[in-house]
Amino acid sequence: MAEEHRPGRVSVAAEDCVKVIYAAQEWDNVPVTASYLKTRLGVGAPAISEMVRRLHDQGLVTHQRYGPVDLTDAGKALALRTLRRHRLVETYLVAELGYRWDEVHDEAEQLEHVISDRLLERIDERLGHPVRDPHGDPIPAPDGTVERPDAVRLSVLAPGDAGRVARISDDEPELLRYFTANDIRLDQRIQVLRRRAYAGSSTLLVGTGPGAEELELTDVAASALWVVREEQG
The missing domain is CATH 2.30.30.90 (Ferrous iron transport protein A (FeoA))
Known part of the structure; x- marks a missing residue:
């Protein structure tokens, strides 16, 4: 998990972490523990503890000792913005650049943090404003609304x-x-x-x-x- 910051934005690590928390409960009701984050993000326990503390201080998560980590409204909004980027990039790579659906995740993990809002909206327009990515995950709208099928x-x-x-x-x-x-x-x-x-x-x-x-x-x-x-x- 990279820790560098960009001007006016939270860290890449914070974006990744809130995205993982949201995704864990998007289709299931999985309690997000420090151990779960350690597994999903591939970092050690001390780094996870420090990340959760920072997210808590930034008002992005709530966390009780030994309890699950939950997103605040601000944390959820950040997760949805990050997921919108990730899923639009995945969709563009498949639809326009010929990537297979099994190849796009890692590419999108990198690109979601660096593309501009202007480029993202051009991608969205080019694709005809898709509502789901190549795997069926809903693409959040610019206002953060999500349409998830009853599946x-x-x-x-x-x-x-x-x-x-x-x-x-x-x-x-x-x-x-x-x-x-x-x-x-x-x-x-x-x-x-x-x-x-x-x-x-x-x-x-x-x-x-x-x-x-x-x-x-x-x-x-x-x-x-x-x-x-x-x-x-």
Whole structure:
């Protein structure tokens, strides 16, 4: 986590930290502890303690000893501005520069901190003001509003349930490549045919019509997919 400051802005490390806190609770309700931040940001415990203290002093987080770290309204606003940059950059790299969706995360991590507001808005205009990035994560609007679909993890669906993919976690590039190879993408229809709890896997029907194919998927992989359920009956 770099610590350099830019004039008139918080540090890169602060932007990264509030972004991680927000993202942890965007699709799940994960308590953000110092240990969680240590794992996600890849730094030692002393550095995390100092970062949380600084964020608290800046009014960006609240934190009780041994308790979770939560964003204040100011911290949430900063996280949303940073995520808007990150997700617009990812979308631009895929749509305009031919990057694959498994390649863009690290590039966006660097670029989100250095592009100007003017360039960001030109990118947004060029892309037609997209509302989601290549992985389905919502792109916050300039005013900080977010439109998130009512989606659940595929792993909670029962046999017979179906839905369309709304979000795919980008934590594991290798898993994204596996999904690409098996035509699992945003808006793709997926139906759960069978579950085998003892084996930790499921049989899915991917796609619609004559081109639909069965796929065996582990529960670990299924937990990386969020779907909007189809109405039954």
